[in-house]
Amino acid sequence: MMAMTGMTQERTPASASETLERTLNQALSSVRADAVFGRPIERGATVVIPCAEVMIGMGMGSGGGRSPAMNGQQTSSGEGLGGGGGGRGRPVAVIVIGQDGVRVQPVPDVTRLALAGMTTAGFMAFWLVRLLAGAGGRGKAKARGGSPGHLMRALRS
Amino acid sequence: MADGRVNERPAKGGQGEPMSGRWAAFPLRSEEVRGDPLSLYGRQVTTLKRVTRVRWPGGVWEWHRPAAVEVREGATVRRIPIRNTTHAATFAAMAVGLLIGASVLRAGKARGRNER
Numbered sequence: 049m050m051a052m053t054g055m056t057q058e059r060t061p062a063s064a065s066e067t068l069e070r071t072l073n074q075a076l077s078s079v080r081a082d083a084v085f086g087r088p089i090e091r092g093a094t095v096v097i098p099c100a101e102v103m104i105g106m107g108m109g110s111g112g113g114r115s116p117a118m119n120g121q122q123t124s125s126g127e128g129l130g131g132g133g134g135g136r137g138r139p140v141a142v143i144v145i146g147q148d149g150v151r152v153q154p155v156p157d158v159t160r161l162a163l164a165g166m167t168t169a170g171f172m173a174f175w176l177v178r179l180l181a182g183a184g185g186r187g188k189a190k191a192r193g194g195s196p197g198h199l200m201r202a203l204r205s
Numbered sequence: 206m207a208d209g210r211v212n213e214r215p216a217k218g219g220q221g222e223p224m225s226g227r228w229a230a231f232p233l234r235s236e237e238v239r240g241d242p243l244s245l246y247g248r249q250v251t252t253l254k255r256v257t258r259v260r261w262p263g264g265v266w267e268w269h270r271p272a273a274v275e276v277r278e279g280a281t282v283r284r285i286p287i288r289n290t291t292h293a294a295t296f297a298a299m300a301v302g303l304l305i306g307a308s309v310l311r312a313g314k315a316r317g318r319n320e321r
Contacts, residue, residue, distance in 0.1 A: 076267070084254040084269045085240055095245055097252065099271035099287055107264030131263075140289050143274050147246050150276045154290040164295040168302035175309040 065110055068131050072106045076133060083137060088145075097143040106133030234258045237272055249277040 086098035108131030117123045139155045240252040255272040258265065271287040 076265075084271050085252045088243065095243075099252075101268070101270040101289065103266075103268050105264070105266040109263055138291075140271055140291075141287050143250075143252070143287075145243075145245050145248075145250055150248065150250060150274060150285060152274060152285050152287050154288060156294065157291040160291050161294055161298075164298045168298040171302045172305050172309075175306045179309045179313045 065108070065129050068108055068129060072108065072131055072133050076104050076106055076135070093147055095145040097145070098139060099141045099143060100137050100139045102135060102137040104133065104135035107131060232260045234260075239275075242277075247278070251275040251277070 083102040084100060086100070089096045089098075108129065110127065110129035112125065112127035114123055114125040138157060141152050141154045144151050144153055235255065235257045238254050238256055240254070242249045242251040244250075252274055253272045255270055257268040259267075270289070273284050273286045276283045276285065
């Protein structure tokens with residue numbers, strides 16, 4: 049889930065920043081209200097409540113400037129403000145309420161887990177290859193009567 | 206059936222008590238928010254979420270996550286934590302990778318010293 053809001057304007061009255069802040073706050077509060085625990089769903093004798101984690105953020109800023117007077121012309125000034133926000137949600141678990149009790153069923157993110165596994169495997173493979181290559185290089189160098197560092201220095205000279 | 210999401214309020218007492226007083230203005234806040242209780246099959250089920258909020262002039266960042274579900278059956282209250290398995294597994298994989306990387310690096314250095 050991703051939502052972006054933003055606006056820019058020139059020559060803003062003092063209330064413009066308040067309006068912007070209010071708009072962004074309203075957008076974020078609509079995300080906050082229903083985000084974490086969803087509406088309970090009834091399926092026969094079981095009630096399921098979906099749970100999700102939500103991250104939201106917003107930021108705004110404003111600024112102004114005045115141009116220098118040139119060729120006898122009057123100075124001009126301008127102001128502007130802008131803001132934006134975004135959010136991200138992901139299901140975490142479901143609460144299952146039945147006649148036999150209440151239990152929490154986790155909802156794993158398979159894509160993220162696969163990515164984490166692949167990254168870890170790649171990282172481990174890199175270090176293993178480096179270790180094996182280093183050992184092999186040192187063995188060959190030793191057989192020829194020198195270390196890889198000596199060989200590199202000899203090649204450079 | 207009551208809707209568990211409306212009128213959410215900060216948890217009272219215990220670990221989940223929200224920061225108040227002079228801490229309320231602090232830019233970093235973390236509090237536990239309790240949903241309305243649901244009454245089902247003779248049990249009262251209450252959802253609890255943890256809200257972490259960072260504020261700065263002109264902006265805010267919030268992280269809302271489910272914390273636990275509280276089940277009240279008669280006089281007994283049971284708190285079932287809601288764990289994020291994806292986060293746990295990701296951190297575990299990262300920790301294992303770092304541990305193996307560090308071990309390999311250490312083994313390589315030790316071997317280099319021995320050969321010298």
